[in-house]
Amino acid sequence: MSEPPAAAELIMNFTNTVDLESGREELSTPAGLARWLADGGLVERSPDVTEADLRACLDLRTGMREALDDGGAPASPHRLALADAVLARLPVMVTLTAATAPPDGGRPPAVLVPSPDLTGVSRAVAQLAVAWAELVLTGQVRRLKRCAERRCGEVFWDTSRNHSRRWCSMQVCGNRAKARRHTARRAGTGSTG
Helix, strand or coil: CCCCCCCHHHHHHHHCEEECCCCCCCCCCHHHHHHHHHHCCCCCCCCCHHHHHHHHHHHHHHHHHHEEEEECCCCCCHHHHHHHHHCCCCCEEECCCCCCCCCCCCCCCEEEECCCCCCCHHHHHHHHHHHHHHHHHHHHHHHECCCCCCCCCEEEECCCCCCCCCCCCHHHHHHHEEEEHHHHHHHCCCCCC
């Protein structure tokens, strides 16, 4: 599978609303979050977003980014706990009625959906939780990674056969890492050139 599934696209779009290298932040204000939710089709029209909604989304995004493999240090338990606290407030349910019949004519699978009691921002964020759960349950979350180049940190879909890709772009981030290793080796051996 070279193309990411819809759930992975949604999580990539959400986690990449911050660009560590440039400092660009799409979710810097409640209005920015409202715009992103509407543009992403998670709400029908621009919702009323509170500072608490924004904080919850930022905590969830940080936790999701932290949970993704970047080939480096272990995830921060504190950041994961903040995201888990957001998820705990967003009930989702398994339903049989929302599932469509599979093409082979068999029984429809059960699907995970936001609780029907949720509306607005809470429902939209629960859709993010459902997408994350889908990736975890199918094992596809292994292909969703955070670039190992710390200055970058972009979340990408790993299309390599053995799930070993480390950088969002070998031409940019991969070359930076290789150049640093080369410089460090040369400095360590005392070579001048």
